[in-house]
Amino acid sequence: MRVTNLKHILKQEHAVNLFQLALKKRRLSHAYLFTGPEGVGKETTAWAFMFHLFCEKNSEDPCGGCKSCKKLLKELHPDVLKIYPEKREITIDQIRSINSFIKYPPLEGNYRIVLIKPAEKMNLQASNALLKSLEEPPSYVIFILITENFTQLLPTIVSRSQVVRFRTLSSEVIKNFLMKKLSYEDKIAETLAEISQGSLGKAIEIMERGLIEELHAFVNAGFCSDQIFKFKIAERVASFELRTWELFFYVLSVWIWKSYLKKKYNLPYPSAFPQELFNQNPFTALKVIYEAKIALEHYVNPELVFYWLLIKIFNQEA
Ligand SMILES: [Zn+2]
Known part of the structure; x- marks a missing residue:
């Protein structure tokens, strides 16, 4: 679901106004740095901005239906280059590909856009190479760097960009x-x-990713005395991909905290969460989660890790 109009960006008035004004006056920076927490609309805004730049209807509101808009919807526009990390980082070879991209004028629109996300994943070599491209790019080039934490970027990159802040x-x-x-x-x-x-x-x-239901299943297995059921659930969680594990650990930690705060201080408890666990000391359970993460990073068998996690978290109560 792509947002094709800046008007429809949720609650980021500062960023939206800035772009609406820049578009109206046709005074665009050659580099923007979007900074703010994950999941608040940074990349969505970047794409919405591109619809305004490329739509062939040339009106205040992008149409979403012309050839350019359609290519943007499919992320296949020839004047847009996306740089995302290969494995863990953004490498110098990827940044070098930018140079050959910006050397040639736009094929279809009036601009060539380079989108880098997350910019903090550039290693030092890559960052230095990017600096050179940022120095004097051709007038049709616009860089959009997206980051959760701009303090992790080279100060010289930040100073060459217009910083656009996004809020929670x-x-x-x-x-x-x-x-x-x-x-x-x-x-x-x-x-x-x-x-x-x-x-x-x-x-x-x-x-x-179905993680509210997965949390319910995990907690049920934790409270239940059937070892085979416990192992089945551990097996299930072990089969998730990396990003789902990350979010699973996150949701599990929140559940432990919220359980503790409810039992101890009677604070509000999320209504779709499973039954709470009473922990005298939530830190012990959180430490167990931390140890499970480390074990996974060291390639310990995931089924064993999650089985151990299940036993450890719920056994504290005994
Ligand atoms: Zn259009």
Whole structure:
């Protein structure tokens, strides 16, 4: 679901105004640095901006239907170059490919866009190579660098870019979006909004990866005495891909905290969460999660890691 108009970006008025004004006056920077937490609309805004730049209807509102818009929708526009990490980082070879891309004038539109995300994944060599391209790019080139933390970038890169800040969204905004735009049910939307730290992207990812249900299954297995059932659930979690593990650990940690805060201080508890666990000391359980992550990084058999995790977290109660 691509947002094709800056008007429809959720609650990032600062960034949206800046671009609307720049487009109106046709005074565009050659490099923008988008900074802010994950999942609040940075990349969405970058693409929306491109629709305004490339739409052939040339009106204030991109049409979404012309040839250029269609190519953008498929992320196949020949004047857009995307640089994402290969494995863990962005390498100098990838940055070198930018040079050959910007050397030639646009094929279809009036601009050539280079999108780098997440910019903090550039290694030092790559960053230095990018600096050279940022120095005097041809007038038709616009760089968009996206980062969660611009303090991890070379200061010289930051100083050559126009910094555009993005902020976290309120849980009210997230809840409304999930209910109205994605038709999530009330209880789920509220829970996701409460646990996603102002990141709409994270809320949606948790839902799409089915992690609320997975948490229920895991907790049920934890409370149950059937060892075979426990092992089955451990096997299931072990089969997830890396990003799903990351989010699973996140949701599990939030559950441990919220359980503790509810039992100990009677604080509100997410309504779509499973039964709470009483932990005198949540840090012990959080430490177990940390140890499980380390074990996975060292290629310990994931089925054993998750089985061990299940036993350890719930055995503290005994
Ligand atoms: Zn169009």
